[in-house]
Amino acid sequence: MNNLFSLYVLNKKQNNFLIFSSIIAVALLLIRVKITHSFYLLFLIWNLILAVIPYIISNFIKIDFSLKKYNFKNLFFIVSWLLFLPNTFYLITDFVHLNNTNLIQFCFDFILLLSFTIAGFYFGILSIFSIQQQIQFFYTSKTSYLFTISISYLCAFGIYIGRFLRFNSWDIISYPLFLAESTFNCLFENETWTFTLGLGTLISIANLLYIKSKSNI
Known part of the structure; x- marks a missing residue:
């Protein structure tokens, strides 16, 4: 139980950094809007x-998957979490919008996109970490690490669906059949596996390094 309490305290402390990193990212974007008089990249806030x-x-x-505590409400949260989790790491793909020919503007936009990526990654890493710690408490460390790696690759696959197939989290309700068909078809594309394995490995490393750093504290 001490581990879960420590996790609760840790999350409270991390909230300040999450807020700070988000404010920095948004502030840089607003500075860009002020200087360039352009709303380009404003979608990053969304x-x-x-x-x-x-x-x-x-x-x-x-x-806690015991029959006494496993309920519909918890299942709803788990499914919703899985659907929205790829959005945290999705921000790294927004670097495709980095195409300004002006060197100074290019550098500024790079820093801007990097700030949003860091904030998004940190939201995702902390989110996964909180679940991983619970799994480790109720089950085993091996199971929790397997969960972390698996969810990292699932996120990468979800990002592929969002970036290249242009679906979003809401489409599972709006266009469930079309989404299912498109997702199934992309499983036979080499591009899908290359992207998923590459980005999934990056996300896995980021998550495992964070877990390792916290286990040494």
Whole structure:
């Protein structure tokens, strides 16, 4: 139980950094709007909001699959978390919008996109970490690490669906059959596996390094 309490305290402390990193990212974007008089990249704020959702949801999930505590409400939170979690790491793909020919503007936009990516990644890593710690408490460390790696690759696959197939989390309700068909078909594309394995490995490393750093404290 001490581990779960420590996790609760840790999450409270990390909230300040999450808020700070998000404010920095948004401030840089507003500076860009002020200087360039352009609303280009303003969509990053929406993408960051989507990254916040799974972090919030993860705080309501209780990983205890005993029949007495397993209920529809908890299942709803778990499914919602899985659907929105890829949004946290999705921000890294927004670097495709980095195409300004002006060197100074290019560097500024790079820093801007990097700030949003860091904020999004941190929301995702903390979200996964909170669930991983619960799994480790109720089951085993091996199971929790397997969960972390598996969810990392699932996120990468979800990002592929969002970036290249242009679906979003809401489409599972709006266009479930079309989404299912498109997802199934892309499983036979080499591009799908290359992207998923590459980005999934990056996300896995980021998550495992964070877990390792916290286990040494």
